[in-house]
Amino acid sequence: MSLDVKFGVSTWLWTSPFNSDTLSLFPKIKRMGYDVVEIPVEDPSLIDINKVKAALEENGLKAVICGAFGPSRDLTHDDESYHKISLDYIYTCLKIASALGSDFFSGPMYSAVGKARLVSPDQKRIEWDRAVTNIRKACIMSADLGLDLAIEPLNRFESDLINTAEDVMMLIKDIDHPSAKVLLDGFHMNIEERDIEKAIVSVGDKLIHLQVSENYRGTPGTGQTRWDAYKRGLTAINYNRAVSIESFTPEVKELAGAVCMWRPLVASQDGFAEEGLQFLKQWAQE
Template sequence: MALNVKLGVSTWLWTSPFRAEEAAGLFEKIATLGYSAVEIAVEDPGLIDIPKVKDALAANRLEAIICGAFGPTRDLTSDDEQLQRTGLAYIEACLDIASALGSRFFAGPMYSAVGKARMVSPAQRTIEWERAVANLRVVCESAANRGLEIALEPLNRFESDLINNVDDVLRLIGDIDHPAAKICLDMFHMNIEEPDPEAAIVKSGEKLIHVQVSENYRGTPGTGNASWDAYRRGLEAIGYQGVVSIESFTPANKELAAAVCIWRNLAESQDAFASDGHVFLKKWITGN
């Protein structure tokens, strides 16, 4: 039985930061390649002209998914309260964008800054965990007031010391204790952190509302050693019906360059990455 999902791709594959002026041309390309959804990476909310982006989505019949970029100035666990406030203000802006563009949720590793990976004392870890919980409870209320949810994404150990796997994110959601708190799983991070990706997906269950994919080296789906059959079995077991979206990056990524560490092209071209990836994923969701 084929998975009942839509296929999407991130704007990060081509550009960083995404600007509304790019929407018409980029979205037409994405739709022409066969995708049904576009994952809009919002590095700077000020660059997102809502009417322009909305028109481009409608013209190309694309569903919008809004994802965040959490650099060091947007850290909900920081000792610096100003950085916490900056992070919350950024998330509020992204929630406004998601609402205006008809997205159902806002996704990303919003609990902390990407690249924050240190050895700290148990006492400091508890302090930062409690800050993440308290701040994300506020975020969940803001999301719910807009009819939205949030999709919290675990990152691998080299990019975060707080939330690395499904067990971590389920514990976080349990402590937040708000119905708007849900899960986004990224295959790249799971390839590093999950011994059994199928079991991890099943454990996520109905809380899983978004899936990102790429190869083990962040390359084109189908060209590496990712456990594609296991991922498919897991999604099939929970009846996942959301978007499966390619997330990789242009080497020109600004906000997250130090964390994602992509310094070279991972395919012949970014267009070839998206095109070949779509061909592979179309076969993958049918089980062929």
């Protein structure tokens, strides 16, 4: 059975941070055959909404807005000033998403990426409760704009709070707000999930975005990923939104260091995008 999905790609595959120069990628992304472009918002001040909107319309692309949660954007920090910084950033990203016609904002918004420590059960509960309280605030903001939040689990090396589909569904249950939804990322799932199909089914209609790459963060179809399990899981929940390639380039040193990409994974980033999309289209139709 074929999947009725759209295909997207993150501009992180080529460059960082997103700014007006990044718009030069849009004609190429469309020419390759993509429907959706993921826009990572590292610095909101670099996003010229009018220019981005015009470029999206000119190239017939839809936008997905993704957050970048560095050390200062941490809803579970002991210092509450970090919570305000994070919520202000999330609100800004929500406004960007709304202006660009997206219906959600996505990312691992519960804490800073790379915050991975062995903490006591008491500290874990404190940070969990902070995440629940603060993401609920973010959900209220998103609902006021008619948007959802797509919360992304990360692997154990990048977060000690939310690693699996089970974790994120527990968080959503505690948040108890209809705008709290899920983004699943295949790279993290390939590390953390025992059963990809069951993980996807367990999220069900809360899943509003799926990011993919190979198990080693390379081109889809060139590694050990169980694409058959993804297909069965997505089919079971009637998933009909975007399947989007997210990976990175070692040429952007700061971002490559953040995701521990120490060597080139492909001969060219364009080849990554073209061959990955070709594989995904065939996979979706098989």
